[in-house]
Amino acid sequence: MRRREFLESVARGAAATAVLGSRPAWARRALAAPPGMIERADWPEHWETSLASLGRSWNTSNERFFVRSHFPAPSIDPATWRLEVTGLVRKPFSLGLDELRAMPGRYVAHTLECAGNGRGLLPLPNTSGTQWGRGAVGNARWTGVPLATLLARAEVAPEAKHVWLEAADHAPFPTVPPFLRSIPADKAMADTLIAHGMNGVPLPALHGAPVRAIVPGWFGMASAKWLTRVRVEAAPSDNHFMAKGYRYTYPGEDPAQAPPVQELRVKSIITRPLDGIRVAPGILRVEGFAWSGPAGVARVEISTDGRATWRPAILVGERSPFAWRAWQADVSAMKPGTMTVMARATDSSGETQPIEARVNAGGYGNNSIHRVTFRVVA
Amino acid sequence: MSWRDAKGVRLAAAAVVVLAAALVLGAAPAAKRAPAGPHAIHYPAGAGRAIAERACLACHSTMLVTQQHKDRAGWEKTVHQMELWGAPVPAAAHDSLVGYLAERFGPAKR
Secondary structure (H helix, E strand, O other): OOHHHHHHHHHHHHHHHHOOOOOOOOEOOOOOOOOOEEEEEEOOEEEEEOHHHHOOOOOOOHHHOOEEOOOOOEOOOOOOOEEEEEEOEOOOEEEEHHHHHHOOOEEEEEEEEOOOOOHHHOOOOOOOOOOOOOOOEEEEEEEEEEHHHHHHHHOEOOOOOEEEEEEOOOOOOOOOOOOEEEEEHHHHHHOOEEEEEEOOEEOOHHHOOOOEEEOOOEOHHHOOOOEEEEEEEOOOOOOHHHHOOOEOOOOOOOHHHOOEOOEOOOEEEEEEOOOOOEEOOEEEEEEEEEEOOOOOEEEEEEEOOOOOOOEEOEEEOOOOOOOOEEEEEEEEEOOOEEEEEEEEEEEOOOOEOOOOOOOOOOOOOOOOOEEEEEEEOO | OOHHHHHHHHHHHHHHHHHHHHHHHOOOOOOOOOOOOOOOOOOOOOOOHHHHHHHHOOOOOHHHHHOOOOOHHHHHHHHHHHHHOOOOOOHHHHHHHHHHHHHHOOOOOO
16 A cells, blocks of 8 residues: 555544544535435435336436445546556556547447345345345446557556456545455456446446446446556456455355356346236236346246246347347236236346346345236226 | 534425425324335434444445344344444444344344
């Protein structure tokens, strides 16, 4: 740790101690959740998008996009912010926001899903972490520069195998490890984006302003927000959030030896009808979204007879790598009474959503089949 | 004024508005502010509440705690981790904190 960093961390600790029970002075003021969002924690902000809000559009608006941060959102002055590219490179450099924005970039739609999305629905008697329903997911258009472009400029050394994404957010106490994720160099070179825009505007503060990573097809924790440094290394980071956190751990297993949470699991949600609503007898349009990791969604099927039979839904609308697919199907809902509709997605590698996902201790990757129950009322 | 104080003032102001509106309309006043989310925004009463407020709220909101369910061993593990990371829990208050969390936020009935 350099002297300046040490002094800053001491100051943070002192400030935290002085204002116990209060927001540390360096952090951004907590924001109020917009209407339609489910506030699961108010500080740091953990906001879930309701299924009704998600169903409005293939493209999730910035105001309706789920928020999950490990630490309070830092206040960063975009005029002085710089991104360092360093480590196992021949030509380390740093650049400011204007320079990054001026570089040839991409404008791509990618789906982000929190690794804990659906944790609150798992039958876990002991839980840790935010108890998300199904709405810690969204699909946005990101503007940014391929990480590969920055790495090429830095001239990565042959022994480089991993890229560490270091960020500005931190806990009030310097003894808490900073949030840090690393990704394999192959993924960094392939399609990872250093994003400065979200749905056509500069990144909002809660989504990582001024710059965040977008790691397509991976759960959201990989897409580190508030980036300050890209460090090229031979090994993955041994930070707590890599070595112990975000692992599929089952009873009796050591988290450090458990498989890491990485690629998205194939999954679908039903955004219409909503659970518990009443509908008039007739033909009912069922709608939702489906997504997966690199394999991409191949098909979505629905069942209205308790999984006895499945029939295909139609994939509709925009198709883009690593973006979710909208789907729809019409079902006959003529007879008054209770009906349940289920949706299951399958990706192009043949992976299909399970009836109930295998429960891991951290509650990660819950891609159990979504079922919605409603009443047909004459 | 801290952000929580400011929030309290806003809530109080909102409560006055709601009360005034209810009186004007002749309806019963709203008894309590509904949480913006599905999780409790205050710790329930009980021995250990004070240390929970002092120790946990330095880094995150009450809601992050009140939505979790763990047995005593689970809370022991969590509190131990937080102490390692600097949570200000005096040694004498450790058992009280773990006991409070285990009693108020025990295993979920699922």
